Amino acid sequence: MKCDIILAGVGGQGILTLSYAIVNACLDEGYNVLQSEIHGMSQRGGAVYAHLRISDKKIYSDMIPKGRADIILGTEPLEALRHLDHLTPEGKIITSSVPVKNIIYPDEAKVLDELRRHGALLLDSTDLARKAGSIKAQNIVMLGAVSRFLPLKTLKMYIKKLFSKKGKEIVKINLLAFDLGLITKCWEI
Amino acid sequence: MPYPFVYTMQKKKILLGDEAVAQGAIDAGISGSYAYPGTPSTEINEYVRSTEKGKIHCAWSPNEKVAYEEALGHSWAGKRALIAMKHVGLNVAADPFMSSAIAGINGGMVLAVADDPGMHSSQNEQDSRCYADFAKVPCFEPTDQQEAYDFTREAFDLSEKNNIPVMVRLVTRLSHTRTIVAVGAKRKQNSLRPARDNKRWTVLPAYARRMFKEHLAKYDSLQKFSEKRSSLSLRGKRLGVIASGIAYNYLMENAPKDISVLKINFYPLPMKSIEKLAKHVKKLIVIEEGYPFIERQLNRFKIHGKLDGTLPLTGELTPDIVRKAIGMKAHPGRKASSLLKIRPPRLCVGCPHASTYDVINGVKKRFPKLRSFGDIGCYTLGALPPYNAIDTCIDMGASIGMAKGAVDAGVRPVIAVIGDSTFTHSGMTSLLKAAKENTDMTVFILDNDTTAMTGGQETLANDQRLVDIVKGLGVDERHIRVIDPVPTRLKENIAIVQKEIPYKGLSVIIPVRACVTMVKKR
Numbered sequence: 001m002k003c004d005i006i007l008a009g010v011g012g013q014g015i016l017t018l019s020y021a022i023v024n025a026c027l028d029e030g031y032n033v034l035q036s037e038i039h040g041m042s043q044r045g046g047a048v049y050a051h052l053r054i055s056d057k058k059i060y061s062d063m064i065p066k067g068r069a070d071i072i073l074g075t076e077p078l079e080a081l082r083h084l085d086h087l088t089p090e091g092k093i094i095t096s097s098v099p100v101k102n103i104i105y106p107d108e109a110k111v112l113d114e115l116r117r118h119g120a121l122l123l124d125s126t127d128l129a130r131k132a133g134s135i136k137a138q139n140i141v142m143l144g145a146v147s148r149f150l151p152l153k154t155l156k157m158y159i160k161k162l163f164s165k166k167g168k169e170i171v172k173i174n175l176l177a178f179d180l181g182l183i184t185k186c187w188e189i
Numbered sequence: 190m191p192y193p194f195v196y197t198m199q200k201k202k203i204l205l206g207d208e209a210v211a212q213g214a215i216d217a218g219i220s221g222s223y224a225y226p227g228t229p230s231t232e233i234n235e236y237v238r239s240t241e242k243g244k245i246h247c248a249w250s251p252n253e254k255v256a257y258e259e260a261l262g263h264s265w266a267g268k269r270a271l272i273a274m275k276h277v278g279l280n281v282a283a284d285p286f287m288s289s290a291i292a293g294i295n296g297g298m299v300l301a302v303a304d305d306p307g308m309h310s311s312q313n314e315q316d317s318r319c320y321a322d323f324a325k326v327p328c329f330e331p332t333d334q335q336e337a338y339d340f341t342r343e344a345f346d347l348s349e350k351n352n353i354p355v356m357v358r359l360v361t362r363l364s365h366t367r368t369i370v371a372v373g374a375k376r377k378q379n380s381l382r383p384a385r386d387n388k389r390w391t392v393l394p395a396y397a398r399r400m401f402k403e404h405l406a407k408y409d410s411l412q413k414f415s416e417k418r419s420s421l422s423l424r425g426k427r428l429g430v431i432a433s434g435i436a437y438n439y440l441m442e443n444a445p446k447d448i449s450v451l452k453i454n455f456y457p458l459p460m461k462s463i464e465k466l467a468k469h470v471k472k473l474i475v476i477e478e479g480y481p482f483i484e485r486q487l488n489r490f491k492i493h494g495k496l497d498g499t500l501p502l503t504g505e506l507t508p509d510i511v512r513k514a515i516g517m518k519a520h521p522g523r524k525a526s527s528l529l530k531i532r533p534p535r536l537c538v539g540c541p542h543a544s545t546y547d548v549i550n551g552v553k554k555r556f557p558k559l560r561s562f563g564d565i566g567c568y569t570l571g572a573l574p575p576y577n578a579i580d581t582c583i584d585m586g587a588s589i590g591m592a593k594g595a596v597d598a599g600v601r602p603v604i605a606v607i608g609d610s611t612f613t614h615s616g617m618t619s620l621l622k623a624a625k626e627n628t629d630m631t632v633f634i635l636d637n638d639t640t641a642m643t644g645g646q647e648t649l650a651n652d653q654r655l656v657d658i659v660k661g662l663g664v665d666e667r668h669i670r671v672i673d674p675v676p677t678r679l680k681e682n683i684a685i686v687q688k689e690i691p692y693k694g695l696s697v698i699i700p701v702r703a704c705v706t707m708v709k710k711r
């Protein structure tokens with residue numbers, strides 16, 4: 001088993017929180033895992049990404065080679081598109097369809113079209129997060145959405161752990177966000 | 190000890206490369222951790238602070254030179270100390286580093302330096318292995334996070350045994366990758382036993398000449414150890430690869446068949462293994478992250494690498510670049526999208542620096558010839574649109590010195606813009622000189638109550654303390670103006686600064702308002 005995932009989004013969208021849950025679940029469930037993240041500037045709004053590699057064998061490179069990623073998980077559509085050249089011919093794209101327009105944005109319809117042409121599963125993470133109770137839970141919606149392709153069973157336990165300090169209500173919202181991401185048929189937006 | 194190590198009471202932890210270094214140092218029994226923040230090294234001391242506060246001295250130092258000297262004193266007292274910094278930090282700490290190498294240590298002393306090939310968040314891609322070689326200090330270069338833990342631990346023993354500081358060289362991808370690391374039991378901290386040998390700790394020329402000779406001999410003798418920490422696998426004769434640090438991962442990721450490989454993790458180089466490999470194969474490639482450091486030392490062999498264009502001379506290696514260099518075909522993939530637009534970082538909404546730049550740009554309308562010397566921090570983003578308010582940014586603390594130099598040359602009006610942490614890092618001495626000469630310029634010290642750029646470490650001087658320091662350095666109190674950088678006070682702030690610009694002497698403007706992101710975090 002190997003699953004190479006590229007997480008892509010905009011600074012402040014909670015990509016590292018999302019991968020925290022995956023990495024911990026991997027340790028629990030006996031998989032090897034590498035998560036390489038680019039952080040540096042604490043200012044908001046720049047492009048961010050992380051490479052996450054899960055395998056039952058030894059993993060060498062922290063970076064996923066071009067053409068070898070099984071999944072691109074985007075919290076923003078243009079950012080998901082940015083890593084296209086890393087995807088295998090059979091690879092999947094799962095991304096939020098909600099653009100963050102803090103730059104002179106390319107034609108939004110064209111971005112979504114190109115994603116669809118590559119078979120991307122798109123979902124309205126803002127809407128689902130709002131339904132779960134907080135717009136901040138968009139990253140967990142996306143985690144739920146991608147979880148259908150992951151071999152991991154303990155993700156929800158780590159969501160509980162992650163948010164337990166912030167109170168029961170926040171835990172509930174995030175668990176619901178996860179489920180909404182998981183059950184929504186992504187291609188029907 | 191043969192590698193890999195087996196620890197008693199082994200436990201598994203999820204750690205970043207930086208955290209693995211910190212945990213390795215903690216488990217090696219350090220009692221002091223000294224650092225100035227800098228990406229990608231910051232998480233080393235952050236980790237010590239979050240797990241060992243109270244048990245290990247681990248407050249942030251004002252700059253890397255001070256951090257190094259504090260650690261050196263700690264070592265002199267017989268205790269083990271870790272020093273962490275980013276690559277350019279070693280430029281600042283180079284003076285004590287070079288000389289302490291000759292003098293040696295007492296308690297084990299390890300310097301973890303994180304390089305940033307590809308310049309993800311730095312101003313250059315200097316290779317710290319060159320510094321290790323320059324000072325003739327032994328250097329570990331881990332391949333992965335497990336080795337980062339293992340080698341940092343071992344570096345302390347090696348340091349004490351050989352009476353020499355030891356470097357652990359990291360790179361961004363190693364520092365900032367998280368994985369599962371097996372850790373062992375903690376060794377006890379050293380007890381206090383200050384050095385007695387005054388001569389050895391006093392590098393007067395007469396003493397230093399002898400010590401330098403001994404130092405070089407000691408360094409060379411570590412080649413034997415280097416053979417043990419490298420691993421040679423002799424297979425096919427067609428191609429031999431020498432791969433160091435994380436470059437080895439990129440090689441193995443491609444699972445090349447039937448090639449011979451020498452994995453290097455320590456300097457001085459394992460020359461015997463290199464010779465064995467060179468004799469065995471027809472073609473030899475060196476793959477290393479950073480400068481062609483190994484390659485240059487092997488010019489008596491016919492070598493392929495960064496110098497003959499087999500690999501790029503600049504930027505970061507990737508598994509794909511390495512794949513090409515060893516003659517393998519690229520993986521089939523998809524074409525990059527043509528719709529992409531870059532998305533650079535920007536100042537947060539509500540950032541006090543944004544208001545300060547609005548003030549500066551407001552003042553510029555009245556003084557269009559105003560030139561502005563910048564510095565490093567979140568506020569460097571003032572160089573980009575929409576602000577375009579900064580003309581230079583070179584290194585930490587350069588703003589005040591460069592501004593003064595320009596004034597000396599005849600440029601007017603001139604301002605310098607420097608953050609509070611950068612000011613205490615290396616701006617204070619330049620201001621001392623400018624105050625002494627009452628240089629005709631205006632210095633902005635941006636007090637946002639934190640070291641924001643690197644994630645919000647505490648600073649050494651804010652509010653009244655900062656004002657007192659500026660006064661103490663000799664700036665005329667009447668020309669120290671504290672302002673509140675908020676949009677609602679724009680007009681009033683512009684008026685204050687506009688009064689100071691024509692003043693034929695040194696003015697200091699201190700905009701005081703906390704970084705909004707750190708306030709949210711607290």
Ligand SMILES: Cc1ncc(C[n+]2csc(CCOP(=O)(O)OP(=O)(O)O)c2C)c(N)n1
Binds near residue numbers: 281
């Ligand atoms: C020699 C050196 N050490 C460390 C760094 C990393 N670094 C860049 S800016 C900065 C701190 C900036 O803090 P401050 O001046 O308070 O500005 P702020 O980011 O808070 O606006 C640090 C630690 C560096 N670039 N060079």
Ligand code: SF4
Binds near residue numbers: 541641705
């Ligand atoms: S982190 Fe703080 S100082 Fe940096 S841009 Fe954001 S608000 Fe400004």
